[in-house]
Amino acid sequence: MSDLRGMFVDTSICTGCKACQVACKEWNEMAPGVPLPMEDEAAVREHRAFTGNSYDNTSHLSATNWRHVKFIEQIGPDPRSSDRSDPRWLMMSDSCKHCVQAGCLEVCPTGALYRTEFGSVDIHQDVCIGCRYCVGACPFGVIAFNNRTGRVNKCILCQDRLEIGMGTACAKACPTSSLVFGTVSELQSMASDRVKLLHSRGQTDAYIYGWDLGNSGKITAGPNKGAAVKDVEVVGGLNVFYLLLDKPEVYGLPAHASLPQRNFVPSAGVALISAAVLGVTGLAAFRRRRMDENAADQGGSNAN
Amino acid sequence: MPTSYVLPPEWEWPITLALFIAGIASGAYATMGLIHFAGDKSDQPVAHRLAFIPLPLMLLVPLLLIVDLGQPGRFLNLLFRSSGAVERGPSPFMFNVNSPMNWGSWAMVFFGAFAALAFADALHHSGRLRVAWLEPISHNIVVLGVGEVLSLVVSGYSGVLVNVTNQGVWSDTWLMGALFVFFSELSGMAVALILSDRMKATRTSSALRLALFYGAAVSGVILVVFLASLAAQQDGSLAALVVSFHEFVAPVFWIGAVGLGLLVPLLTLGPRRVIPVPNASLSVIGLLVLVGVLAFRYAMFFSAISFVQS
Numbered sequence: 002m003s004d005l006r007g008m009f010v011d012t013s014i015c016t017g018c019k020a021c022q023v024a025c026k027e028w029n030e031m032a033p034g035v036p037l038p039m040e041d042e043a044a045v046r047e048h049r050a051f052t053g054n055s056y057d058n059t060s061h062l063s064a065t066n067w068r069h070v071k072f073i074e075q076i077g078p079d080p081r082s083s084d085r086s087d088p089r090w091l092m093m094s095d096s097c098k099h100c101v102q103a104g105c106l107e108v109c110p111t112g113a114l115y116r117t118e119f120g121s122v123d124i125h126q127d128v129c130i131g132c133r134y135c136v137g138a139c140p141f142g143v144i145a146f147n148n149r150t151g152r153v154n155k156c157i158l159c160q161d162r163l164e165i166g167m168g169t170a171c172a173k174a175c176p177t178s179s180l181v182f183g184t185v186s187e188l189q190s191m192a193s194d195r196v197k198l199l200h201s202r203g204q205t206d207a208y209i210y211g212w213d214l215g216n217s218g219k220i221t222a223g224p225n226k227g228a229a230v231k232d233v234e235v236v237g238g239l240n241v242f243y244l245l246l247d248k249p250e251v252y253g254l255p256a257h258a259s260l261p262q263r264n265f266v267p268s269a270g271v272a273l274i275s276a277a278v279l280g281v282t283g284l285a286a287f288r289r290r291r292m293d294e295n296a297a298d299q300g301g302s303n304a305n
Numbered sequence: 306m307p308t309s310y311v312l313p314p315e316w317e318w319p320i321t322l323a324l325f326i327a328g329i330a331s332g333a334y335a336t337m338g339l340i341h342f343a344g345d346k347s348d349q350p351v352a353h354r355l356a357f358i359p360l361p362l363m364l365l366v367p368l369l370l371i372v373d374l375g376q377p378g379r380f381l382n383l384l385f386r387s388s389g390a391v392e393r394g395p396s397p398f399m400f401n402v403n404s405p406m407n408w409g410s411w412a413m414v415f416f417g418a419f420a421a422l423a424f425a426d427a428l429h430h431s432g433r434l435r436v437a438w439l440e441p442i443s444h445n446i447v448v449l450g451v452g453e454v455l456s457l458v459v460s461g462y463s464g465v466l467v468n469v470t471n472q473g474v475w476s477d478t479w480l481m482g483a484l485f486v487f488f489s490e491l492s493g494m495a496v497a498l499i500l501s502d503r504m505k506a507t508r509t510s511s512a513l514r515l516a517l518f519y520g521a522a523v524s525g526v527i528l529v530v531f532l533a534s535l536a537a538q539q540d541g542s543l544a545a546l547v548v549s550f551h552e553f554v555a556p557v558f559w560i561g562a563v564g565l566g567l568l569v570p571l572l573t574l575g576p577r578r579v580i581p582v583p584n585a586s587l588s589v590i591g592l593l594v595l596v597g598v599l600a601f602r603y604a605m606f607f608s609a610i611s612f613v614q615s
Contacts, residue, residue, distance in 0.1 A: 108469060110406040111382040112390030112399060128387040130379040134406050137314040137470035137609070146315060151375050255310045261469045262403055264476055268468035269405075272461040272482030275527065279490050280339070282523055286516035287343035289576070290508070 005120035006163060007099060007240030008172060008180055009188040011195060012252075013207060015092035015179040017070055022059065022094070024174035025068040028159065034065055064147035067156040068096045068171055073251055075223045089223050093243065093252050094171070094180055097122065097143045097156035098211065101237035104261045105135035105144050105155075113152075120185065120240050121158035129153055140236065140258035158241070185240055189214060192244060199244075208232050210249055211242025220247055236260055311471045313610045316373075323369035324463045325492075325602045327413065328485070329595070330362035331459040332493020334420060336513075338453040340497070341444065344512065351501045351509045356427035358496060359420035359456075366413065383410040405469050409462035416459050419452035460489035467605070473612030474542040474605075478534040480527060481605070487524040491566065492598040494520060499591035510587055514574040517594065521570040528567070545612035552607040561600020565593045 026033060036051045036058040037044035044050035048061040057072040073091035077084040099121040106114045106122050113129035114122060129152040135144050136153060144155040159169040167173075168182035175181075181188060192209050196216045199207040205218040209232045217231035225248055233249060235258040249256045333355055340352040371377050382390075383406070386399045393399065401407045426443035428434035442448055464485025467475040475481060494517045501509040535543035548555050572579040573590055582590065 104471060107403045108401075108406065110399070110401055110404045110410065111379075112386060112393040112401070113382075115390070115392040125387070125389045128379075128382055128389040130376055130382050131374050132383075132406065133314040133316065134404070134466075134470075136312050137467075137472045137475070139312070140310060140471045142310050142312045145312060253310065258310075259471070261471050261476060264468040264479060265403070265405065265465065267479040268465045268482045269461075271479050272465055272486050273457075275483035275486050275523075276457040276461065278523060279487060279520060282519035283336075283339040283516045284343050286519055287339075287512045289515055290512040293511075 004118070005185040005240060006158065006182070007120070007185040007188055007242070008158075008169060008182050009192050009242060009244070010094055011179050011181070011192075011244045012091065012093045013195075013199060013204070013244060013246055014177045015070070015094060016177055017057075017072055017090070017092035018176060019070045020174045020176060021171035021180055022066070022068050022070050024170040025096075025156070026066075028162070028170035029067060031065045031067070034059075062095060062143055062145065062155075064145040064150075064154040067154065068094060070094045071253060073247075087222070091223075091246060091251065092179075093245075094175075095253070096171070096241060097158070098141060098242070099156075099158055099240035100235075101240065102260055104138040104140055104236070107260060107262055108134050108138040110134060117158075117160055117163075119158065119160075119163050121160065121163075122155075123157045123160050124153065124155070126150075126152055138261045140255055140260075188242070192242065195244060204246070206230060206246045207244055209242060210245050210252075210254060211235065211239030223247055223251075225251065311473070311613070313472070313613045314470075315610075316606055319369045319373035321599075321602050321606050323366050323373070325599050326362050326369070327366045327459055327463070328489035328598065328602070329492045329496060330359040330366070330420065331416065331456040332489045332491070333358040333362075333496050334416070334423060334456040334493070335453055335460070335490055336493040336497040336516075337423065338449050338456070339516070340509070341449055344509065348506070348509045348512070351497060351504060351506050351513075353427050353430040354500050354504065355497050356423035360417070360424035363413065363417045363420050383407065384414065405462055405466040409459070409466060412455055412458040412462055416452070416455040419448075419455055422448070423452070457486060461486040467609070470609075472609040473540060474535065474546055474608040477538045477540065477542045478531055480531045480534065483527055484524070484531060484601075484605070487520065487527060488562075488566065488598045488601045491517065491520050491524060491570075492595055495591040495594035495598070498594075499588045502587040502591070514587065515576065517570045518574040518576075521567045521574075521594075525567050525571065528563070542608075542612055546604065546608040549608075549611040551611040551614050554604050554607050554611045557600045558604035558608075561597050562604050564597065566597025566601050569593045569597065 037049050039045060039050050039053050041050055051058050052060045055072055055074060059066050059069045062069045071093045075089045077086060103122045111128050111130055113125045114135060117123050131151040133146050136146055144153050147154050172180040172182035189212055193214045196207045206220045208216045208218055208230045213232045213234040220226055220228045220230060245252055337352050337355040340348045371380050384399055386393050386397055422443050426439055429436055429439050461482045464482035468481040470476050494513060498513045498517060501513055546558060569590060573582045
C-alpha cells in the first residue's frame with residue numbers, strides 16, 4: 002500500500018496558470034493544439050476550437066490533452082442574472098484519476114490497459130486495438146480516442162519518470178504546490194491536514210473528492226452557498242484526488258461514479274431468461290400450428 | 306437536461322452493421338434449431354436452406370470490425386494475448402472475464418465452428434457435398450443444443466456489452482442484453498419466413514409467422530419495460546432516445562424499430578390479423594422486419610451519442 006503513488010490536487014491554491022498542462026504536453030511530446038476558429042463546426046464539436054465562453058480554450062481532456070486546467074467562472078451569485086458582483090473563479094487541474102477500481106481497465110479486451118507497480122493505470126500502445134470500449138466505460142470521460150494513431154490515450158502518471166525515481170512532470174512544474182506527487186498514504190494525511198487548516202481559517206467549504214477522510218463542511222460562496230458538502234469516495238478511491246470548494250458537479254466530476262461492471266451479471270441474467278422465453282414462444286408457435294391443423298382435420302371429419 | 310461526464314465511444318456504421326449481421330446469423334441458426342426441435346419432416350427443407358446463412362454472414366462480421374478498427378493484425382489481440390500484455394499472465398489466449406467484448410469474441414469464434422458445420426450439412430442435403438458421417442453429428446441433439454446456446458450468446462452479448470459501460474441510455478437499465486436477443490431472433494425468423502415463402506413451404510410459413518408474431522409481442526412488452534426503466538432514471542436518457550432528432554435517433558426508433566420491427570408483424574401475422582394481408586406478402590413483411598431490426602440497432606447505438614450531445 003505504501004508503494005502506491007498518486008497526486009493530491011489542492012484546488013484552493015490553483016491559480017490557473019496552466020504550467021502543469023504545458024509541462025505535460027512538453028514531457029509527453031504532444032502537439033500544442035492551437036484553437037481553431039469557432040466557425041469551424043467540426044472543430045467546435047471535437048473541442049479543438051476557441052470556446053467563446055471562457056478564458057479556457059482547451060475545454061476538455063482529450064487524446065492530446067492529458068491534463069487540463071478547468072476554469073469554472075462563476076460571475077455573480079446567479080450566473081443567469083446580470084448581477085456581476087461577487088464573482089468567483091474556481092480552478093482545477095484535471096487528469097486521469099488512476100482509480101483503485103478502474104472501469105477502463107476492467108473492460109479492456111486486449112490487456113492493453115494495465116495496473117503498474119505504482120498503482121497507476123497505463124496503456125500498452127502496441128497492444129491497444131482502438132476498440133474504444135474503455136472510452137464509454139470511464140465514468141469521468143478521461144480516456145479518449147486518438148484519430149491519428151487509432152488508439153486511446155490518457156495521463157499515464159509519467160510512468161517513464163516514475164521508473165527512474167522522478168515525480169510527475171506536472172507536479173514538478175506547479176508553482177503553487179497545488180499539485181503534489183507522492184505516496185497515496187502520505188498524500189491522504191497531507192490532504193486531511195490541509196482541510197483542517199482551511200476550516201480553522203473559516204474556509205469551511207473544503208473537502209476531499211476521491212477518499213472519505215471524514216471531513217464535512219458548508220459552501221461559503223457562489224450559487225451553491227450554504228449547501229452541505231462532505232468527503233466523497235468513488236470507485237474504491239482515487240490515486241489522484243482533489244480538495245474541492247464546491248459540489249463535485251460544479252467541477253465536472255460525477256457525485257456518484259461507478260464501475261460499469263455493476264450491470265454485467267444482471268444484464269446477462271435477464272438476457273438468458275429472455276432467450277428461454279423466446280424459445281418457449283417458438284415452441285408454442287409450432288404447437289399452435291399442430292393444434293390448428295388437428296382442429297381443421299376434426300372439423301373436416303365431423304363434416305363428413 | 307442530462308449531465309454527461311462520459312465521452313461517447315464514437316462507434317459508427319461499420320460496428321452497427323457488423324452487429325446487425327451477426328444478429329441475423331445467430332437468429333437464423335436459432336430458428337434453424339427451433340425447426341429441427343419443434344418442426345416435422347415437411348419443415349426440414351427450410352431448415353436445411355436456412356443453414357446456408359450463418360457461416361457467410363459470420364465471415365463478414367470480422368471484416369467489418371477490422372474496417373472500423375483499421376488495424377487487421379491487432380484484431381487478433383482480442384483472442385490471443387499480445388506479447389506486450391505481460392500483466393495478463395502466461396496464457397497464450399486473451400480472456401478478460403470482466404469484459405463482455407472478450408466473451409463475445411470467443412462466442413463468435415466457437416459459434417463460427419457450428420455455423421460451418423451447419424453450412425456443410427446444408428451442402429450435404431443439397432447434394433453438393435457427400436459426407437456420410439456429417440448428418441449424425443450435425444443433427445445430434447447435443448450439438449444442436451450447444452450451437453443454439455452459442456447463437457444466443459452471439460445474439461445478446463453486444464447488448465450486455467453496451468450495458469457494461471457508463472454511457473447514458475446504455476447503462477441505465479439491465480434490459481439491453483434481452484432486447485438484443487429478441488431483435489436478433491426476430492431478424493432470424495424474418496429471414497426464415499422469407500425463405501419459406503420463396504420455397505412455397507406453406508406449412509412452415511404458417512408456423513414461422515406465428516413464431517414471429519409471438520416474438521414481436523414479447524419484444525414489445527420488454528421494450529415498454531425498457532422505456533419505463535429509462536423514464537425512472539430521470540437523467541434525460543429517455544428523451545435522448547425517443548425525442549432526440551440528433552443523428553435521427555427518434556424517428557429511426559419510432560418508425561423503424563417500433564413501426565417496422567414490431568407493429569408490422571403484430572398487425573399482420575397474428576392468429577387474428579388486424580390488417581389482413583395475402584400470403585404472397587410474407588416476404589415483404591420479412592424484409593420490413595429486417596429493416597426494423599437494423600433501425601433498432603442504429604437507434605440503440607446512436608442514442609448514447611445523442612445523450613452526450615444533448
